[in-house]
Amino acid sequence: MNAHEYQSFADSWERRATIRTRPRRTVEDDGKLIYPTSRQPLVTSAVFMEQCPHLTDFALVQSLYKFINDVVIFETEIVDKTARSIAKDSFAIRFPFACRYDAMTVVVDEDYHALVAMDYLQQTIELTGIEPIALPREIELSRSIPKAMEMAPEHLKAAVELICVAVAENTLTNDVAAFARDDTVKESVKGLMADHLADEGRHSSFWARLTRIYWSAAPAEDRQILASIMPVFLSHYLTNDIQKAFDLALIAHLDTSEQVKAALRLEVEAMDFPITPGHPLVGNIMRFFRASAMLEDPAVQSSLAAYLI
Template sequence: MSPRDYKSKELVWDSLAATRSKPRRVLPEGDVVGHLYPPAKAALLTHPLMKNLPPETLRLFFIHSAYKFMGDIAIFETETVNEVAMKIANGHTPITFPDDIRHDALTVIIDEAYHAYVARDFMRQIEQRTGVKPLPLGTETDLSRAMAFGKHRLPETLHGLWEIIAVCIGENTLTKDLLNLTGEKSFNEVLHQVMEDHVRDEGRHAVLFMNVLKLVWSEMEESARLAIGQLLPEFIREYLSPKMMAEYERVVLEQLGLAAEHIERILSETYSEPTLEDFRARYPLSGYLVYVLMQCDVLSHAPTREAFRRFKLLAH
């Protein structure tokens, strides 16, 4: 089926969207039960020096990790995804989209604004329940930094297409990441509910953005495919890189009073730079993104496929 044959999911959205069907998720009074951040996302916890920390120090680490997680969601959804969704909905894009795609882009805008609200609401509840104030959070995310990396390498005439493609990849990454985490039961029940509400919406967004990506890739000029396709492997490496998380965790560990030499060892040993050959094993989401790009016919383009082989993101 051609991506231009996409049919609106407005009836599904009307009945199932979190903003229309789910209650506010509230941490109960009293002590917070369970981790406020999924342990599976906390790579530092595998380091021996982290395992030996007192329970109270680990509790604070989880709280500050939760602030970062929720803060990033709020920024990612409103300043990156919604900016592109708004352009699609209003026809301010290099390629004109079918009416059904533009219509559903409006549902994305509503959903993402609600996800940002829920994330900020959860942060406020954490502070109220724990008395721990968040550390300063920036306005840059992994996706916005990776998008900027690409823009610096591309002519301005391709920035509009680049933004759309990057957000299509970013939305599918978030969906898969949240889906992987909802099967975990070791963290706070209310956080689990928040994430389940979120991932149900994101599953619908992922389908829409895969159609958007397939349409954009099929209709853009060959010169644009050549320029953008060569950058996509590096974009994925930049996007999945833990650099920003390591920067934040350094500040957290300093705040928690760890010795400077211990902090340096924890971060350098946990986040050592992978070789090209090791990247897919270290960051499994890269394999899923390759699958998404295959489904959207991006990797049917021989020069782009060859670029992915050079970066060892494709086996053959």
């Protein structure tokens, strides 16, 4: 795709963006879960279910707070930063006005998602009386993008930033969709996820098209360098170190005996989530590399061979 072939989604944004069309999501006091047990393996572990199942609601509420915190960091510190610089034409890679206009709608959407998430967090605190434990100050992307950019020569740092943000915006679509379909959780939570998903479908396409525009004009030697950086980025992005640290902190706050906490810590430490080609997040990421045309390049195929089925 060349830059002049880009078609803005401005009309679609006006008709469908959640900031234009969705009501406020109000947390219900209905007895349903506020966070899926499938997304917090701690509460379905053998020790937890045997020794402290009465603490499930506390653990799930804290997990929701962590999820919301992650959303706010992702939207405001990662996506917003890159989209805003593209919109203001201050990004090192230049794009035509139609791209910059769409980038500004992404900024509006993402900041709105963060606002809605913060509103829901505050509502949950008021409903449950459960205050958040100390939440992480960073997400995996807070580490993996700088590490990837450090590897790039100066003239390719912006390209690395663009591709990494694009990968991130194309990673979680199926994951969020599963969240939105989970009938065990409150309708407001499902609505929150469905709203997010409605905008993210548009965003994922936007970032893939911008990457395709850049990649189509990039010299072969630059493509080679960028290809070599991608496995390093993915290895740091697809970790669960921050989640594991949070789970251990959560265990420390459980109102149970030190003996039970020690057993729970052993279970968390033993949990392993290998990143294989069959992992759903890897599948989403590989679809992005195909959609952006990057995977047509032999250098990218070689660098990502470990992730391809």
